[in-house]
Amino acid sequence: MIAQNPYELFRAECQTALAAALAKSLPDIKQPTIVLKKTPNIDYGQLATSLCFELAKQLKQKPTDLAKQLSDAVDKSGFDLIEKVEPAGAGYINFYVDFAKFSALIFTSIKELDKSYGFVKTDQPQKIIVEHTSVNPLHPIHIGQARNPTIGDTIARILQLRGHNVSRHYYIDDVGRQSSVVAYGYAKLGKPKPTEKSDHFVGKIYTVTCCIVEINRLKKLQAKAADNPEELAKANKELDEWVSISAELREKYPVLFDTLLKKISFDDDPEGEISRLNRGYEDGQPAAKELIREVSDLCLDGFRATMQRVGVTYDSWDWESDFVWTPQVSEVMTKLQSTPFIFNEKGVQQFNADKAANTLNLKAKLGLSPNNEVPPLTLVRADGTTLYTTRDIAYTIWKFRHAEKVINVIGMEQSLAQLQLKLALYALGHGKDADNLVHFAYNLVTLPGYKMSSRRGHYITFDEVLDEAVRRAYEEVTKRSPMLSEAEKHNIANFVGLGAVRYALIDVDPGKPVVFTWERVLNFETNSAPYVQYTHARACSIIRKAGREPENVDYGLLAEKLEKELILNLANFPDMFIEATEYLKPAMIADYANALADKFNTFYNAYPVLKADNPKLGDARLALTKAIQTVMRNTLNLVGVTAPEKM
Known part of the structure; x- marks a missing residue:
């Protein structure tokens, strides 16, 4: 005889035996639910129930008397694994396993089932998407981000072995200013071929370009704020910090820094160039698409190599831009605008998440106190570009076309955005999807004595x-x-x-x-x-x-x-x-x-x-x-x- 879960067989025998004893000793009561728990010490048996405490209240008897009565009534002769049953303590019933028979069952099961032992299949298999890692293609994955793929891959493994149909997804966040910054720097260098691992190569370009562009922007702000002491002081402070960063970066990457500094200096308005590239990419302009996809792919090639080392794989690489270039994001916006939860503030469209939570009676369901006010979610900037969470709504709806359950492995610092996303799904009438959307939150990775800073290129990859x-x-x-x-x-x-x-x-x-x-x-x-x-x-x-x-x-x-x-x-x-x-x-x-x-x-x-x-x-x-x-x-x-x- 073999069993995928030997303990479950012993548990079933104990429940059946106790149910028969209840029917024999207490025929006039409604058969209660029998809950058996593992004991903390094998001297007290292997399973125990506190059933007699509840029965004692109902029958107005002592729990100890009921425990003895029921223990004596258990007929273990028809069961293989029950060695003995004894009353214990203030009214518990303890079940002892026959270790020789139990060991034979366990060892035979392990030998026969081998690599599949213990992986009990669910009787309700689901199609599940586990989205994890999803690091922006800007620089190498650093140790602070590495917890995500490790957790995500483990969750996918255990769900698959449980019998679910699991698909591992990587969401490529290629839309937004950051992607345009690295693409701008890459283009200024003439789209060079990587001279090292490609994500490290891209990361250096991103860090240096960010620094040079930010100094340029702050110098212009400094000139404009000459008559405003408060704004001037703020600009000076930020500029001092970036100048300090630039000195570090120039020392680390002298050729790259000087080359980019020279190339960028030919542009009167680098920030404007980046904004136009960002806008062009979101609008699907061919040149912008080709440039940003090229540099993003370089970074992703490096990610794949890193993940391959630790045995992490993906079934689908989902580009955020694909949801912008197709009508999916605009359809979400149109539908949201037809709800009573959208308002406009200074030309910026926002989703009133708190109003949605109250109107749809969701706060108790989501574990929020009535006094907990959910901040609004900005959907579209004044320049017409969408924000990450807006695009994520469309992506989530797409994921539920391919799965019954979605698990997002995302840091706990994104808990508010994940809550707003869920509320937006409810507001759009996707309540079932919202119910089956799981945010698996996790905390940070810290290295004692080391402070990571993407700005300074201070991170341990x-x-x-x-x-x-x-x-x-x-x-x-x-x-x-x-x-x-x-x-x-x-x-x-x-x-x-x-x-x-x-x-x-x-x-x-x-x-x-x-x-x-x-x-x-x-x-x-x-x-x-x-x-x-x-x-x-x-x-x-x-x-x-x-x-x-x-x-x-x-x-x-x-x-x-x-x-x-x-x-x-x-x-x-x-x-x-x-x-x-x-x-x-x-x-x-x-x-x-x-x-x-x-x-x-x-x-x-x-x-x-x-x-x-x-x-x-x-x-x-x-x-x-x-x-x-x-x-x-x-x-x-x-x-x-x-x-x-x-x-």
Whole structure:
């Protein structure tokens, strides 16, 4: 017999047995819902119910008396996995599993199902779009942005293994001033071929162009504000900052800086040129389209290479401009204008999000207090260009033509924009879509002692972090395993370093910031990918050294408390997977991997496997080790981390 979720079989047996006991002992009451929870300590059984506390109020009896009455009434003779049932504490009923039979079920299931063990399929599969990463094609992805693709890819993986039809989308934000700035600089240089990784190349052009254009703008503002002391002081302060930035950039990129400075100086109005390019791109003018798409593609090629290193892929690359050039954005605007939620302020069209929330009675539904006033959303600027969230409304409607559920992995700093987007969908009559739109919010990545600034070009790229992780991993592998060949060391260092970074960005609760330190990321001793990978390799080494498959295993010999706890951990894996998927808790997977590694290492240090007291006990422990290795591999695969056989 095999089971995708052994614990569920035990749970079902307990519920059935207790329901029969209720019908026999208390035939006159309405059959209550039986809720069983896992106990915190195996000494108190494996499942328990507090049912008697509710029944006691109804029947005016003591919970302890009811617990004893129902425990005695349970007939476990027709069930395979129930060893005993006992009343406990102030009125609980505890169910104890038959560990020998349960172990046989678990180990056989893990062996037979192998790479699919634990991945319980949903009975309600959906088409789901997971939109993630979506970094603007302006500069390399930096470590502060790298949490997004790591989370998004993990969510997509677990949803797919749950049986959903998942599509991974990257939304290319190529509309707006920033894209026009980098395209302007790129054109001034004569559209050069990259001399390095293309996103790094584009990033330097963007940073330097931004700086030169901003200084030009502020100098003009300074001249205009000569008669306004307050405005002049403000302009002077900003100009001083940008001049300081320009000195840094000139020192870092002297040839690029001087070339761009010379080329841009020929334009009387660089800001106006950028605005015209931006307007032209949104209007779909061929020259603007060709230029901005070309430089955006260069940057995206670099992104693809970075993401390929960490195993992140996309099924669809969705250009924001495509929604502007087709009638989709204008259709959204027309429909919104027909609602009572649009107002015009100084030539700027705005969506009254708060009015929509109140009129449509949405505040309670969205978890907002009645006094929480949602700020209005600006839809169109005075110059007629649309804003990001306006275009995002059209994009979201498009996504729901291809999916039943949409998950946007976007930083928590965008929570207001995501709320306004959802309210706009309700206002447009897309209530079902709004109900199925999920904003998966996450906190920032911080590096102690380092302040990132895109203005100054101060950021640590994801590529640099990955390179450094691999370098440090190589040093650690060389120290721990000097006998390995250079090729083996480099291979191990690669998957250890890359896995360490992915794991570190996943294992912190999304609501908390990730404090990125190498001491934590590459800790071979606890709570890191290298630690779990090393533990997996240790299990593989034991299996290799054994050189045999355990046969006719007597699972009753696994009698130590620690062994039983490990068996329950393996049985818990499917439940953990279901919870992590249904409630979108990727950090839970890393927590499980670390806890399993901790317990296995304690077991390894306490109880011999290959040199057990007798061969039968050795076979039982070998079967346990093999099952742990399989589940640990499956867990690491969920978060995109390689499970190595050697380290």
